[in-house]
Amino acid sequence: MSGFCTIAIDAMGGDFGPRVTVPATVEALERYPGLTIKLVGQIDSFTPFLHNIPASVRARLQPVQADGVIAMDEKPSHALRKGQNTSLGVALQLVADGQASACVSAGNTGALMVLGRRVLRMLEGIDRPAIVSAVPTQAGHCYMLDLGANVDCCAEHLLQFAIMGSVMTQAVDAVAAPRVGLLNIGQEAIKGNEQVKLASMLISTYGRLNYIGYIEGDDIFAGKADVVVCDGFVGNIALKSSEGVSRLVTQRLGVAFGRTFYRRMLAWLARPLLRELGQQLDPARRNGASLLGLQGIVVKSHGGADRACFGYAIDEAIAEVRMDVPRRISEQLAASLA
């Protein structure tokens, strides 16, 4: 990282809370000498994990007290009511107040959505935040959005997702003209629903994207597009299905390998490879997902993230800060209105 930045971390979020977030914070501070982290939550609960930290790191770790915690299964409406003094609410407020450049949380996605929207507000020209994540492909990875923030999207929302995804890919991956594909069904009876057909027309007409048209489910992983656009219902199910399949493959490989002594031996030899692969193919667990469309950077780590995965989410937040993704999205939107 060139220069300095400050990130606010919701220490209480996720299935493991401070047990994962605090060590991941310490490691990130070791990785990035210019980084400062405001660690938000019940300070008493995370001090046990702050032993034996070098002074140079400890100096850049700023605990911030917040009494409230939003449970993983708490309803968004409830989270919104009690949001103010929760670890998540305070972390987001630090971003809104300019005291941090990004917020990272492994907490409740619904709460993150509604609080993020209220505290940080939407970018001008964007109606709804979208969840985006890097998904592995045969060519490397692509960015897919929305992954579950919006279950009923109209064509205009899909256009906004396309713009945001394209800008993010340009910024973070330095791809000059990211190929944007719209997820649809192929050769079947009626090609796509009305909303997708209309969105395709809107994206074509918009003209400022490298729009490659419709892509199908299998094209996501073949690497046909750099940005895959879909509504949150479809995106969430496609992503979770793909995680399910990669787990199925691992299980089936185990069974197939296990059938004879020779195969069991092969399986034993191949074990590290399979583990490596399983990790690569579980994007939600491995990488953070970003909330795009807000006036600020918010990265969501998987609820079950371990220390390494929470660390990847911090890395992602830093990359977005460095490339100033929200400002770039705003500029793109402003340019297209001008």
Added chain:
Amino acid sequence: MSGFCTIAIDAMGGDFGPRVTVPATVEALERYPGLTIKLVGQIDSFTPFLHNIPASVRARLQPVQADGVIAMDEKPSHALRKGQNTSLGVALQLVADGQASACVSAGNTGALMVLGRRVLRMLEGIDRPAIVSAVPTQAGHCYMLDLGANVDCCAEHLLQFAIMGSVMTQAVDAVAAPRVGLLNIGQEAIKGNEQVKLASMLISTYGRLNYIGYIEGDDIFAGKADVVVCDGFVGNIALKSSEGVSRLVTQRLGVAFGRTFYRRMLAWLARPLLRELGQQLDPARRNGASLLGLQGIVVKSHGGADRACFGYAIDEAIAEVRMDVPRRISEQLAASLA
């Protein structure tokens, strides 16, 4: 198979036409001594593939001339206009006339949908046909529908899919009370769209199904349900995504294996296992998909199906004939109205 049955096969359908359909037909006749196949198409084009067939098989293979062929990329509306004297149209008509108990085609899905609906008509109480296929799971397989016949479904359609899928699983797999799950998104902001919430209420209220509620994308492959219900847009994308991932896994395994000499050797040893696995995980290519909801049995083989896969589609048709799936669906619907 107990007893005798007659199947009509669209010899011209699929990417390879008679080159695949005729040898698959001959092999099926060898497998099932009580089977008769009416092979529909341009007889001249498939006679070259009828060499050296035992007389006992040849006697049960009845060529039926049809001049027209529906192209793989032909629009459904166009197929409907020219349908009458095409190989697909004639094969379906044989079922409608009671001269065959099922129709198998590897042709254009859209054409199969619209012609099937016109020639065979819908079952009383079912509004739209649905495409169903067996999908591999950690526990074996489940049936998933709809896989692309209907892009905009209402809650009532999803209830009908649930009923049809449950009856099919009872009949073909002999599962007494198949667990029916409704595909939805999980912990995210807003749980599911309106149509899915309403469908869940309808299925619960219907009361005659073993309804287990919502399941998520990864649950499909974990084997949580015997029947997975979703609209055709979502189902198609989930299925194609999962095919894409299984191809990605194979490719990544190759790369991971190939990195060192030791790993290359391992890869070479593991090759047959990986091929076996790849086949298992490509349900659309491997198994046929059935069109449920028509007054007749229609099985769609993958357009790119090879001889073995087209043979699986014939097997599926025979299983459905044996269990009289459409009659069972009618009875279930009649019972629930009584």
